[in-house]
Structures are given as structure tokens and as C-alpha cells.
């Protein structure tokens with residue numbers, strides 16, 4: 001997998017400037033997640049982010065929309081359990097270097113995603129999160145369990161911030177995905193902290 | 204263009220049974236338009252409708268979602284002004300037999316769509332419609348004007364029913380798209396009426 005970073009920034013409607021700050025700070029994995037824009041607007045925004053991420057040689061993933069991921073030549077697509085089936089998405093993202101990630105919320109989904117050929121799974125929510133109000137919280141024990149059953153990279157997601165990221169990494173995940181944990185407060189400062197904690201744990 | 208019918212049934216959340224009734228009655232052009240379902244659910248429904256329409260050798264178009272249109276091997280995709288740009292959609296629907304239709308609401312959009320390589324345009328609303336509350340009504344004079352400037356097929360849409368369809372066809376459109384005009388009341392009876400009026404006008 002072409003992932004350049006142990007931390008993925010999920011954009012969640014944030015502006016280009018925040019993405020640029022994250023990239024400049026060394027977060028080289030961006031997932032463009034957007035709700036509420038038209039497909040036309042999303043295409044435009046995704047094209048811009050593809051351009052920008054390319055300049056940083058960063059990994060660029062589009063959430064949900066396989067058509068947009070394909071068209072802007074993203075590095076891959078991230079699918080939820082209610083999105084197009086992995087196998088079908090692969091028909092469009094036929095280039096074998098393309099990444100398909102799957103959101104999972106329990107062991108069954110995680111094993112299923114691996115069997116289906118996912119390149120990585122997102123697993124969560126690990127902690128309560130403001131981004132998705134309806135998210136069920138699983139915690140670090142379930143994360144450890146998933147890690148012991150699944151061989152593809154497991155990316156922890158949900159309520160991860162600079163205060164708790166160490167505990168998540170210590171639980172054995174292969175990376176973390178953050179959104180408000182990066183955006184709340186100073187993006188550059190948060191990014192710096194995330195990366196230095198990751199660096200520490202890795203050693 | 205592979206369109207098998209001068210009348211297109213836009214499904215708008217109706218069930219398979221209504222689509223089957225339309226097909227059995229001889230309406231051989233189905234546009235799957237759906238709001239409010241997940242992409243996973245839409246994929247499943249579109250797959251079913253693709254199977255069914257194939258049995259009737261009918262034309263099957265998917266509204267908005269280029270990824271789903273591609274994956275289920277629809278005959279084409281219909282795009283609104285706020286959807287993916289035509290040129291980009293064509294990259295996915297690369298098979299040259301695939302149809303791309305564009306919704307237009309004025310002469311500029313209609314000419315633009317033709318220039319951009321659309322296979323047909325939808326033009327409307329011709330009459331007030333219950334399906335789209337915010338639709339602006341243009342009427343038959345504008346339809347005539349569009350027809351005089353555009354060479355690709357112009358499909359009239361918006362509030363068309365068995366009472367007014369003759370006036371729309373007389374205005375010179377190449378076909379009509381209907382939704383509630385077919386669904387309200389008895390689908391089979393409505394279909395029979397639509398088709399007999401079309402047959403009459405054609406002669």
C-alpha cells in the first residue's frame with residue numbers, strides 16, 4: 001500500500017488551507033470526505049486537492065464516491081458499509097495500484113473486508129466523536145482483537161486527538177485517522193504533536 | 204442513440220412492479236432516478252433494474268451516479284447541471300455506445316450540452332411538476348426555440364401527463380420523460396394512453 005503516513009487527515013468539509021497546513025506539517029495522507037455538496041462541487045474540490053496532494057507526494061483518497069476518485073486519479077477510495085460493494089468499486093478502480101479502504105465497526109466486518117480484498121480497514125469509533133453522532137464506541141480492547149484477526153493495515157478512527165493517540169498506537173493499530181482532532185485548535189501545532197507522538201511510539 | 208422509445212419513464216423511487224408494468228406496456232426506456240437511498244442500496248436496485256430492462260431489450264439509464272451506471276452496465280447516465288461534468292463522466296463511460304444525457308433549463312445550457320458531446324438533452328420543466336417543487340416552468344414556446352437551435356434529441360420533461368402530452372409532441376420534441384404522469388392512477392392504463400397518443404402524432 002502506497003500510504004505515506006501513519007496518520008490520515010479526513011477533511012470533513014475543511015478548506016484547502018487546512019489541508020495545506022496538514023501537508024506542510026508532514027501529514028502525507030489525505031482523505032477527502034464531504035457531505036452536502038453537489039457532485040459537481042465535490043469533483044471540483046477533489047480535483048484541487050488531488051493537485052495539491054500530488055505536489056507533496058502525499059496519498060490522496062476520496063471517501064464514498066468511486067466515480068470522483070477515478071476521475072481525479074486519486075490513489076484510492078474509502079468505502080463505508082453502505083457504499084458500493086468493494087468488488088464493484090474495484091471494477092472502476094481497476095488499476096491495481098489503487099487503494100480501497102473499508103470502514104468497519106466489528107470483527108465480522110473487518111474479516112469480511114480483508115477477505116474481499118480491501119487494502120486497509122478503518123476501525124472505530126475508538127472514542128466518542130463529534131464528527132459522527134451516531135457512531136458506536138468500541139474502545140481499545142476491540143481494536144486489539146481486530147488486529148489479532150486481520151492482517152491488512154488497521155487504521156483506528158473516531159475521537160482520536162493528541163491526548164489519546166498514544167494509547168491507540170500502543171494498542172497496536174497501523175495508523176490513525178483524524179479529523180476534528182487535527183482541526184480543533186491550531187492545525188499546525190496539532191499536526192506537530194501527532195507526528196512527534198507517532199515518531200516516539202515507532203522507535 | 205440506442206433509445207428504444209419516445210417516452211422515458213423516470214422511476215423516482217417507484218418499485219420494481221411499476222417498472223415491470225411500464226416495460227410490459229411497451230415503455231422501453233427507463234431512467235433510474237433515486238434520492239435518499241444509500242449508494243449500496245442504489246447499486247442493488249440498479250442491478251435489478253438492469254437485469255429486468257435487459258429482458259425487455261429496453262434502454263436503461265442511471266440518473267446522477269456515473270459509478271453505478273458503469274458498474275451495472277447501464278446503457279448510459281443522465282446528469283444534472285450540478286453533477287459531474289459531461290467530459291469527466293465520459294472518462295468512466297468510455298465505451299462509445301454509452302449514452303450521456305444532460306438536464307437543461309435554458310437555451311444556453313442546451314447549446315452547451317450539445318457542444319460538450321451530450322447524446323440527448325432533457326429540457327424543462329415544460330409544465331408545473333409535483334416531482335420537483337423548485338422547477339421553473341418554461342412552456343412550449345421555449346421548447347420550440349431550443350429545438351430550433353439544437354440538433355441532438357430534445358426530451359421534454361416536467362409535468363407531462365396523458366392530457367398534455369400531445370401538445371408537447373406537437374411542439375416538436377423528440378420524446379418525453381414522465382414520472383408522476385405515469386405513476387398517478389393506473390400505470391398500465393396511463394402507459395397505454397401515452398403510447399397511443401405518441402403513435403398517433405408520429406403518423
Ligand code: NI
Pocket residue numbers: 065066067268269270
Ligand atoms: Ni456517486
